[in-house]
Amino acid sequence: RGGGNGLPELLGLAPGSAGIAALRHRRARVEADRLRVPIGTDERGLPVVLDLKESAHGGSGPHGLCIGATGSGKSELLRTLVLGLAATHSSAELNLVLVDFKGGATFLGLAGLPHVSAVITNLVDELTLVDRMADALAGEINRRQEVLRAAGNLTGVAELAAARRAGARVPQLPALVMVVDEFTELLAQRPELVDLFVTIGRLGRSLGLHLLLASQRLDEGRLRGLESHLSYRIALRTFSAGESRAVLGVPDAHHLPPAPGSAFLATGTGELVRFRAACVSVPAAAP
DSSP: OGGGOBHHHHHTOOSSHHHHHHHHHHHHTOGGGTTEEEEEEETTSOEEEEEOSBGGGTOSBSOEEEEOOTTSSHHHHHHHHHHHHHHHSOTTTEEEEEEETTSSOTTTTOTTSTTEEEEEESSGGGHHHHHHHHHHHHHHHHHHHHHHHHTTSOSSHHHHHHHHHTTOOOOOOOEEEEEEETHHHHHHHOTTHHHHHHHHHHHHHHHTEEEEEEESSOOGGGGTTTGGGOOEEEEESOSSHHHHHHHHSSSGGGGSOSSTTEEEEEOSSSOEEEEEEOBOSSOOOOO
16 A cells, blocks of 8 residues: 555556456557556655556566565565556466565465466475476477567567457467566576576567566676666665665665655666555455
8 A cells, every 4th residue: 555555546446356357458458558557656646657568669678676675565566566467467468477585475375366377486395396487488488489480570579469450360479577586596596597587688578578586685796697688677675775776876775764665666767766665465445
């Protein structure tokens, strides 16, 4: 309920699945709304929207970085983003891969969403899924390249979508959003995955792949070759001014108040937007 607003209010949703269905139908007709989701409110109480589309299509994506110290509200912000995307897109338009390397609490309860292809944690009995995830993502990259080639050597998913709208009988490729919480811990245990992340960073624009890397601390050494692909940045309260400066270019995030959800959004335009993240884990008030 950041800034007094919960996610349903920011989305203009009435309670119940009918409201979600109507919202998806309305947004499906407007290309500008694709992959746009409100994540909180600014200092004037207006919605702050994160647009995962690439800059050529009016967005700040396709990839980003989120850093927040313990108790800053990072996990809640990631839940807000995931549920906001699920509420505004059908599973035919959007798929999600959720990775949490601090025990699985961040995405607890979200595995049942039809959009979610996998939820992977660092729990011992799930560690083998990490390697399977890497193989599956590499296979998905190849599959998408083959679909574009078979459709007439198209340059990317935007051209494929345009062909579908023109009546061509070509497959639909949903956007694939991969959210990795505590990515520094993941890369500490599986350093070879940085090569896969760099590949996703490089090919994401053309193949409809989106990567959001989140962590309590920023270990710049783990970002080998990834920095240039992370076009939007979110900083909740950081442990140090240096971490804030590394994420945003300024130390301001270190001086945010201790209240969970206080954050800055940098979208590559040079402007920092201070906002309060919406909350989705608190039950809605009775009417």
